[in-house]
Amino acid sequence: MGNLAVVGLQWGDEGKGKLVDYLAGQFDAVARFNGGSNAGHTVVIGEEKHTFHLVPSGALKGKELLIGAGVALDPVVLREELSLMPGRIREKLMIDGRCSLVSPFDKELDVVLEQMRGGSAIGTTRRGIGPAYAMRALRLALRVSDLSDEPDFSAPSQFYSRLGVDPTRFAAWVEESKLVVDGLVGDVSSRIIDIGQAGGSVLFEASQGTLLDLVHGSYPFVTSSHTVASYVPAGLGIPPSEAGEPLGVMKCYTTRVGSGPFPTEIKGLTSDKIRSVGNEYGATTGRPRRVGWLDLVALRYAVRLNGVKNIAISKLDVLSEVKEFRACIAYRHTGSETRDFQRSLGHLHEVEPVYESPLSMQGAKYDKELPTQAKKLVEYLEAALGVRVSLVSHGEERSRTIEL
Ligand code: GDP
Ligand code: IMO
Ligand code: MG
Numbered sequence: 001m002g003n004l005a006v007v008g009l010q011w012g013d014e015g016k017g018k019l020v021d022y023l024a025g026q027f028d029a030v031a032r033f034n035g036g037s038n039a040g041h042t043v044v045i046g047e048e049k050h051t052f053h054l055v056p057s058g059a060l061k062g063k064e065l066l067i068g069a070g071v072a073l074d075p076v077v078l079r080e081e082l083s084l085m086p087g088r089i090r091e092k093l094m095i096d097g098r099c100s101l102v103s104p105f106d107k108e109l110d111v112v113l114e115q116m117r118g119g120s121a122i123g124t125t126r127r128g129i130g131p132a133y134a135m136r137a138l139r140l141a142l143r144v145s146d147l148s149d150e151p152d153f154s155a156p157s158q159f160y161s162r163l164g165v166d167p168t169r170f171a172a173w174v175e176e177s178k179l180v181v182d183g184l185v186g187d188v189s190s191r192i193i194d195i196g197q198a199g200g201s202v203l204f205e206a207s208q209g210t211l212l213d214l215v216h217g218s219y220p221f222v223t224s225s226h227t228v229a230s231y232v233p234a235g236l237g238i239p240p241s242e243a244g245e246p247l248g249v250m251k252c253y254t255t256r257v258g259s260g261p262f263p264t265e266i267k268g269l270t271s272d273k274i275r276s277v278g279n280e281y282g283a284t285t286g287r288p289r290r291v292g293w294l295d296l297v298a299l300r301y302a303v304r305l306n307g308v309k310n311i312a313i314s315k316l317d318v319l320s321e322v323k324e325f326r327a328c329i330a331y332r333h334t335g336s337e338t339r340d341f342q343r344s345l346g347h348l349h350e351v352e353p354v355y356e357s358p359l360s361m362q363g364a365k366y367d368k369e370l371p372t373q374a375k376k377l378v379e380y381l382e383a384a385l386g387v388r389v390s391l392v393s394h395g396e397e398r399s400r401t402i403e404l
Helices: 016-026 075-082 087-091 104-120 129-137 154-162 165-180 189-195 230-236 269-277 296-306 341-347 372-385
Strands: 005-010 027-033 042-047 048-052 065-069 093-096 202-209 245-251 252-258 289-291 310-314 327-331 336-339 352-358 388-393 401-403
Touching: 005 027, 016 042, 016 202, 016 310, 016 401, 027 189, 065 189, 075 165, 087 093, 093 189, 104 129, 129 189, 154 165, 165 202, 189 202, 189 230, 202 230, 245 252, 245 296, 245 352, 245 372, 296 327, 296 341, 296 372, 310 372, 327 372, 372 388
Parallel strands: 005 202, 005 245, 027 065, 027 202, 065 093, 245 310, 310 388
Antiparallel strands: 042 048, 252 289, 327 336, 327 352, 388 401
16 A cells, blocks of 8 residues: 545545545554644544544554644644544654744734734735745744754744734743744654555645645635645645645535635525534534535536545435535536636636436445445546546445445
8 A cells, every 4th residue: 555645525524534544554653744633533433422623533544643744733722622533543643843833912813803804804814824924934933843952033033022912921822832843843754655665654634725725726715724735745844756645535525614715505495404414514614515516617626636546435324414516517608608717716706507317315324335316426426537436435434435
């Protein structure tokens, strides 16, 4: 088994956490390469539900856990997250020294920037992700490795002091953060290469989804990191040859949290039903997720950007409770139709979806085998997206997964 990269093909929350937990048994380590505690990845085992924000979702399979340099690390969130987990999980964790830190002041700035945007606010998770990556680009960020030495934090401290932050608060946060990462700092990039040379393999876990990518997503309504498979090697500091095959994850409908264009969004009874059956509430913020039909135009773009040949589909059980199923096959704009998502990016909020209803999934029951309706849906999606469906998820619980 080589390395494998699980990436989200929509606007996040596709079920990456469940899939990573399911697959982790076949790997030696699980590594995060992007994003930060804006991510909320859910793993359900029996009656127990676990939500991961920074710790890779392979934790419950006892795997080595790696947080790569591309991650924006909030030590306060990490401390809370680890405090809810058995101590042996901390022993498995390594954080790359090159990760930039997210401070409480980045979170405050996130809130101020959102307020400044007023009616065009992005609807961020308020986890300070945008400001933290901006600090990195300004070369003002503190990095994890700085916490092991006697850090010189005069530049970021001065920056925040100009914004009204008391320098003693900054110094106290640095001291607190040192304790959190103590003994966890390492070189994740070399560790991944060493695992490979010893004949092992690593599962890479993306945060967010392709359409939230800072550059290739629905800008400016995106996150501040890169969510696509091509960022796996850059985010971890490994050569592209070690980045592994990408495995795309998609829901059989679409959700989005926060603002921004969403061509297939639906409102009313059907969306309420899908939200309640699918429990579509943000794993990080608890906000109700916006709900819409499947968008094949956007998915084809995501498949192409990530170069995925294999996909996993989640939430099929939710469609069993819904009378209708619709798939958007094109966008209509000023009288003409297009199937090109990229060409529509500039006016995504104005396009009208063109739907087809290939089948109804209502009443489909799942056991070890896929029911006929689901087999037809799989064939339909394979033809529409030019991919192979290798996994189907039909429930939040770990065991509700069928390999094809
Ligand atoms: P992630 O961010 O991609 O890891 O996804 P989230 O965990 O934020 O959101 C997915 C939600 O759907 C979580 O509540 C999961 O427990 C749940 N889930 C995952 N797969 C399935 C599935 O096949 N069926 C149902 N009903 N729920 C699922
Ligand atoms: P996972 O990993 C869904 C969204 C926010 C907002 C935008 C920018 O669980 O799939 P940010 O806080 O990143 O600056 O917010 O991105 N967003 C997510 N939506 N799932 C996520 O992560 C998300 N992380 C950020 O709602 O619209
Ligand atoms: Mg999530």
